Amino acid sequence: MKHRYKRRINTVKNLLVAFCGLDGSGKTTQLNLLADWLESNHEHIFKTRQPCDFYRQNDKVRAYLDDGIVTNMHGIALLAAADRQFHVSEVIEPNLQHGHVLCDRYLYSSIAFFKARGESVDYIKAINKDVPEPDLTVFIDISPEEALRRIALRDAGQKTLFEEQDTSVFVKVRDAFLENIPSSALIIDGTQSKTAIHNEITSEFEKRRSFV
Numbered sequence: 001m002k003h004r005y006k007r008r009i010n011t012v013k014n015l016l017v018a019f020c021g022l023d024g025s026g027k028t029t030q031l032n033l034l035a036d037w038l039e040s041n042h043e044h045i046f047k048t049r050q051p052c053d054f055y056r057q058n059d060k061v062r063a064y065l066d067d068g069i070v071t072n073m074h075g076i077a078l079l080a081a082a083d084r085q086f087h088v089s090e091v092i093e094p095n096l097q098h099g100h101v102l103c104d105r106y107l108y109s110s111i112a113f114f115k116a117r118g119e120s121v122d123y124i125k126a127i128n129k130d131v132p133e134p135d136l137t138v139f140i141d142i143s144p145e146e147a148l149r150r151i152a153l154r155d156a157g158q159k160t161l162f163e164e165q166d167t168s169v170f171v172k173v174r175d176a177f178l179e180n181i182p183s184s185a186l187i188i189d190g191t192q193s194k195t196a197i198h199n200e201i202t203s204e205f206e207k208r209r210s211f212v
C-alpha cells in the first residue's frame with residue numbers, strides 16, 4: 001500500500017501590531033513590554049510610532065498641537081495621511097520583511113482624533129484608504145480623567161499639548177475610538193495592572209499568528 005503524506009509547510013508570518021488609545025493610556029508601556037517579550041523569545045521586532053517627524057515638525061501642525069491654533073483642519077488631516085503613507089512604504093513594509101512591527105498609534109488614532117476635531121470619518125478613511133490594516137490593533141481604554149491624571153504625573157512641570165489641557169477633547173476622542181474601532185481589535189480595560197494588560201496582549205498575539 002502506498003502511503004501518501006500530506007506535506008504541511010508552516011510559514012510564520014510577521015505581524016503588524018498597532019497600539020491605540022488616549023494619550024497616557026499606556027500604549028508605549030505596552031508596546032515596550034510586548035517588544036521585550038518577543039525579543040526574549042528570540043523574535044525579530046521593529047518598534048516605531050506615528051505620527052512621524054514629517055507631521056510633528058510641520059509649523060501648522062505644531063501651532064495646532066501646542067496651542068490649538070488652526071485655520072484648515074482638512075489640511076492638517078492630509079499632512080497626517082501623507083506622513084502615514086511615507087511611514088508605511090518606507091518604514092513599516094520594509095521592516096515587516098524582517099520581523100514583527102510594533103507601531104505606537106496608527107490609522108484608528110487618526111480617525112478618533114480628527115473626528116473629535118470636527119472632520120468626517122468618511123473623509124479620514126478616504127485619504128487613508130491605501131494603508132494596510134494591522135494584523136492586530138490593540139485599543140487600551142481608559143477614561144479621559146485617568147488619562148489626564150497619568151499625563152500630569154508623567155510630564156510634571158512640562159508644557160502639555162493643547163488637547164491635554166482639559167477633558168473635553170479627550171471625551172470626544174474616546175467616544176470616536178469606541179465608535180470606530182473595528183470589531184477585530186483587542187479592546188482592553190486600561191485600568192488593569194500593566195502585567196494583566198500585557199498578558200491579554202501576548203495571549204491575543206499568539207492567536208493572531210497565522211500558519212499557512
Ligand SMILES: Nc1ncnc2c1ncn2[C@@H]1O[C@H](COP(=O)(O)OP(=O)(O)OP(=O)(O)O)[C@@H](O)[C@H]1O
Pocket residue numbers: 021022023024025026027028029030150151153154190191192193194197
Ligand atoms: N496599567 C497602568 N496602570 C497605571 N499606570 C500606568 C499603566 N500603564 C501605564 N501607566 C503609566 O501611565 C503613564 C503613561 O503611560 P504611557 O507613556 O505608556 O502612555 P501612552 O499612551 O504611550 O502616552 P502618550 O500617548 O502620551 O505617549 C506612564 O507614567 C506609565 O508608567
Ligand SMILES: Cc1cn([C@H]2C[C@H](O)[C@@H](COP(=O)(O)O)O2)c(=O)[nH]c1=O
Pocket residue numbers: 023050051065080105106109110113161163
Ligand atoms: C495618529 C495621530 C495622532 N495625532 C496626535 C495625537 C497626539 O495628541 C499627538 C502625538 O502625541 P504623542 O504623545 O507625542 O505621540 O498627535 C494627530 O494629531 N494626528 C494623527 O494622525
